[in-house]
Amino acid sequence: MGNINVIELIASFSAWYLIGYLAYLLYKKHTARPEVWKVLLFILIGVFSFSISWPMFGSVVKLPLLPLGVWILYAIYRKKEEQWQMYRGYAWLGFIANFIWIVTSLIAIPVNHLIYSENEPESYISNIEHASIILIHPSGYKSSLSKENFMLQIDHLKEKSVHSNEWYNETDMNNDDKKTIERFPYQLIGFTPKWGSGLNSIVYIEEDGKGLLISNSTKQLYFRSEHSLLEGGN
Amino acid sequence: MTKKKLWMIAVGVPLLSVIIIYWFYFSKPAAFPENNQLLKSINQMFPEVTENVIQETIFLDEHHAYVPFMSEAGNYGMSFWVWEKHKWNVDSINTSGHPHLWKIDENDPSTYYFVWNIRPDEQVEYMKLFMKKDRAFHITDGIEEYTTGIQMEHKVLLSEESYGVSQLSKDWVSVIDSHLTNLKGKQPNMFFNTNIPEHTLYFGWTSFNDLDRVTFGNSTNSSSIFRSGNERIEFVRILDKLEIE
Numbered sequence: 287m288g289n290i291n292v293i294e295l296i297a298s299f300s301a302w303y304l305i306g307y308l309a310y311l312l313y314k315k316h317t318a319r320p321e322v323w324k325v326l327l328f329i330l331i332g333v334f335s336f337s338i339s340w341p342m343f344g345s346v347v348k349l350p351l352l353p354l355g356v357w358i359l360y361a362i363y364r365k366k367e368e369q370w371q372m373y374r375g376y377a378w379l380g381f382i383a384n385f386i387w388i389v390t391s392l393i394a395i396p397v398n399h400l401i402y403s404e405n406e407p408e409s410y411i412s413n414i415e416h417a418s419i420i421l422i423h424p425s426g427y428k429s430s431l432s433k434e435n436f437m438l439q440i441d442h443l444k445e446k447s448v449h450s451n452e453w454y455n456e457t458d459m460n461n462d463d464k465k466t467i468e469r470f471p472y473q474l475i476g477f478t479p480k481w482g483s484g485l486n487s488i489v490y491i492e493e494d495g496k497g498l499l500i501s502n503s504t505k506q507l508y509f510r511s512e513h514s515l516l517e518g519g520n
Numbered sequence: 521m522t523k524k525k526l527w528m529i530a531v532g533v534p535l536l537s538v539i540i541i542y543w544f545y546f547s548k549p550a551a552f553p554e555n556n557q558l559l560k561s562i563n564q565m566f567p568e569v570t571e572n573v574i575q576e577t578i579f580l581d582e583h584h585a586y587v588p589f590m591s592e593a594g595n596y597g598m599s600f601w602v603w604e605k606h607k608w609n610v611d612s613i614n615t616s617g618h619p620h621l622w623k624i625d626e627n628d629p630s631t632y633y634f635v636w637n638i639r640p641d642e643q644v645e646y647m648k649l650f651m652k653k654d655r656a657f658h659i660t661d662g663i664e665e666y667t668t669g670i671q672m673e674h675k676v677l678l679s680e681e682s683y684g685v686s687q688l689s690k691d692w693v694s695v696i697d698s699h700l701t702n703l704k705g706k707q708p709n710m711f712f713n714t715n716i717p718e719h720t721l722y723f724g725w726t727s728f729n730d731l732d733r734v735t736f737g738n739s740t741n742s743s744s745i746f747r748s749g750n751e752r753i754e755f756v757r758i759l760d761k762l763e764i765e
Contacts (some may be wrong), residue, residue: 289701378740420691420694421691422559422668422670422672422695423668423671423672424671424673424765425763425765432714447664448664448665448666449664449665449666450657450658450664450665450666451657453657453666454656454657454666457655457669465765468655468668468669470668473694473695475694475695476694486701486702486704487702488698488699490668499666499668501665501668501702502702503702503703503704505663506664506665506666
């Protein structure tokens with residue numbers, strides 16, 4: 287379950303529930319019974335819209351502007367006055383569904399932050415029972431993970447800033463005489479993030495065994511520990 | 521129409537379509553074609569290379585087979601066969617045997633196979649297969665991202681046979697898996713976008729002779745590729761000495 291974001295799942299479930307409930311309210315209002323397949327079709331086509339991208343809360347939100355789906359349906363049904371009267375509500379519901387999804391997603395973001403702190407290594411690496419390390423660059427040495435050390439230190443890691451430019455330059459690439467040294471020659475595998483967080487990441491370990499670089503799809507975090515997380519280090 | 525007839529249609533038609541669909545898409549593969557059958561298909565694509573000899577048929581799984589072949593003129597080629605729509609079809613044929621990576625299921629790196637069929641006169645004693653990611657740094661609005669340089673290698677001895685297959689090791693599979701999962705998070709969903717450039721893993725190889733010197737493929741060795749299917753069979757590029765860290 288670590289791979290799935292439970293909050294997002296609940297949010298999208300609520301959104302669908304709300305849309306379904308609104309459709310049901312509309313449906314009950316009619317005296318004549320509309321056809322269910324047509325109701326579904328109108329909602330589905332109604333979702334189709336022209337949207338603009340708008341930066342908001344650190345991500346880009348696609349705001350629906352023009353209800354294209356509604357227009358298309360109107361173009362088809364404007365001659366059939368009665369039908370249009372009966373079904374247009376569902377087309378608009380489809381368009382409104384866009385906003386419902388956005389709002390529920392926006393609510394999910396802070397709730398997520400509250401429950402799963404994105405700045406703590408424990409959120410990303412919660413269970414290391416089956417974890418191990420892989421040597422991913424020839425400049426590192428064969429080594430293995432010390433689970434004991436790792437468990438002892440995970441709560442006491444200090445966050446440091448990522449100096450990407452510096453790290454890149456100190457590797458001495460394109461220099462034939464010196465061997466290229468990768469700062470993070472190990473990758474941690476087989477761990478799981480906190481249950482329901484969906485915080486999948488790639489975790490690299492620094493050559494001295496005392497640094498963790500956590501790379502997520504949206505951000506990167508760097509932590510240092512006092513002692514080595516690897517076997518035989520200090 | 522009588523009721524009986526209606527019933528027969530109502531039950532018979534769906535049943536028949538299920539059987540046909542099953543037979544077409546899900547049935548167990550039939551016996552692999554005989555060598556002369558295979559040669560016929562290969563020669564149809566490349567009439568100019570006639571006197572071919574099938575070297576071996578190597579099944580990668582139940583539905584995928586790698587068939588290296590050679591011509592009497594000394595050309596070494598590869599053919600890729602897939603059980604599809606109730607037939608063994610040739611997906612592609614390559615008249616050069618330099619390493620390729622066959623991704624049978626792109627989402628599952630444990631189904632990735634290196635395949636090759638290298639001419640003996642190239643005098644390759646062994647080769648090194650590489651998986652790499654280029655080191656990089658990226659700064660936007662003061663937020664820094666460092667892309668770790670990855671270089672993993674796997675040495676393959678070319679024994680008596682000119683051809684071979686190598687499945688990815690567990691470590692390689694783990695590294696690719698973690699990248700695939702991370703990539704999924706980057707896919708923009710319907711309403712939110714993130715803009716972080718993706719640096720990807722790629723594959724390469726270098727060949728060595730018995731004096732541990734890098735060999736360069738015979739440049740006169742022209743190759744042509746025939747593709748009819750949609751299998752992911754990627755060319756593995758030759759890595760320059762400077763690219764290897």
